[in-house]
Amino acid sequence: MSNQTQIDICLCTFMRPELLRETLTSIEQQQLSPDINVKVFVVDNDANAGAETVINEFKMRGLIDITYDIEPEQNIALARNRSVRMGKGDYVAFIDDDEVASESWLTHLYDCLRRYEADGVFGPVVPIYPSNAPAWVVESGLIDRPSHKTGTTVVTGATNNTLVKRSLLDQYTGPFDREFGLTGGSDAALFRKAVKDGFKLIWCNEAIVSESVPDERMTxxxxxxxxxxxxxxxxxxxxxxxxxxxxxxxxxxxxxxxxxxxxxxxxxxxxxxxxxxxxxxxxxxxxxxxxxxxxxxxxxxxx
CATH class of the missing domain: 1.20.1280 (Monooxygenase)
Structure with missing residues (x-):
């Protein structure tokens, strides 16, 4: 175990137990080399612990090492900060609670980060549209997320598909700014600042996660x-x-x-x-x- 590289997967959730179950299942199914050890840290931003039942299911299965905590204050930045503090791995991955990771997701992120000697790497989030999706939504591309050629240097990023060195996060107080906790943007602010401070962030187009698009977003x-x-x-x-x-x-x-x-x-x-x-x-x-x-x-x- 001492020769293994530990990657902490940080996952914040809020009142989406069924979607969270799918996300955690995709983490269980990651295809990883024996020298990588993964720990999952879930922070519930619901003070009523709405995700606890789902977390207990995965603890009982025992396929992943999972730790659960609650951030009672409604603030996504504080939830992210709590999840980061829970682990001690040299690398920290982020994924959203409504996303499903491809089986080689984490392997691609990790290999890409090392290959390009980067401090952080981001991957695409592919929207999965329901059969009743309006044609204009799909054709307009308004819901589509960014995509770049693998190895492309980027100037900022989000925590919806990310792997960073913990040493980057340790450079900043928080590291996510609570002032963005109800508006969003604490991740983009952090990574933009990191680039200005000399950290190297790149893109890995093979590290795919998917996200089903709910009806309420197609309006x-x-x-x-x-x-x-x-x-x-x-x-x-x-x-x-x-x-x-x-x-x-x-x-x-x-x-x-x-x-x-x-x-x-x-x-x-x-x-x-x-x-x-x-x-x-x-x-x-x-x-x-x-x-x-x-x-x-x-x-x-x-x-």
């Missing part, structure tokens, strides 16, 4: 809110490190982009729903950025 209202929230988070991150001149340039650029997006919407409506939604997404991304000037944020994770 105009959801995509509008998600775009607005995404714009807010991005602006909060970049403005925190910007000079006065950069802030002024950002403001006038966003104002121009917002104006152009408003003018494009009527023309997009002539071309069809998918083009209309793409134009509206651009509009709300920019409106979200400008809205940070009000100091009022959209709290997607507040329940």
């Amino acid at each position: 105009f209202e959801f995509l509008k809110r998600r775009s607005y929230r995404g714009g807010q988070c991005y602006a909060r991150i970049i403005l925190a490190e910007a000079t006065l001149i950069e802030k002024l340039m950002w403001f006038f650029k966003r104002l121009a982009y917002t104006t152009v997006a408003i003018l494009l919407v009527p023309f997009a409506m002539i071309l069809g729903t998918k083009y209309t939604m793409r134009a509206i997404r651009k509009l709300f991304l920019n409106l979200g950025q400008l809205s940070v000037l009000s100091g009022r944020y959209y709290y997607e994770y507040r329940r």
Whole structure:
């Protein structure tokens, strides 16, 4: 055991027991070399311990080493921080509680990180659409996540499909910022900061996890809110490190982009729903950025 490399898988969950069960099952099925030891740390952000029954099922099966804890304060950043503190492995992997990992997911992340001598590596999240998915949702690509060629250097990332060296996380207090705990974005803020501090982050396109798209995400209202929230988070991150001149340039650029997006919407409506939604997404991304000037944020994770 002493010669093994330990990877801690950190998984935060909130009131999604059935989806969590699928995620943990996919972790049980990981194809790993004998020199890798995996420990799973699940933090429930539900003070009522809604995931405990599912966790006990997997403890009884004994196929994975799993530890469970609760973060009672509603805050995704605090839940992530608690999960990181629970382990001591040299590497920390993250996956969401509504995702299913491919059997070689962790192996690809680990091999890629070592091959490119990186400090962190990210992989794609592939959406699985139900048979009743509206055509415009699929064709527009609005739900699709980023994808890059393996080995591509990236400037930020999310904790939905990630492996990082613990030494990176140890450099920062938290390491996730609780101020993003109800809006999201603490992961993007951390990894953007890490790149500025000289850490190397790359992409591994073979390390696939999938995510079933629920009906409530395939609506105009959801995509509008998600775009607005995404714009807010991005602006909060970049403005925190910007000079006065950069802030002024950002403001006038966003104002121009917002104006152009408003003018494009009527023309997009002539071309069809998918083009209309793409134009509206651009509009709300920019409106979200400008809205940070009000100091009022959209709290997607507040329940």
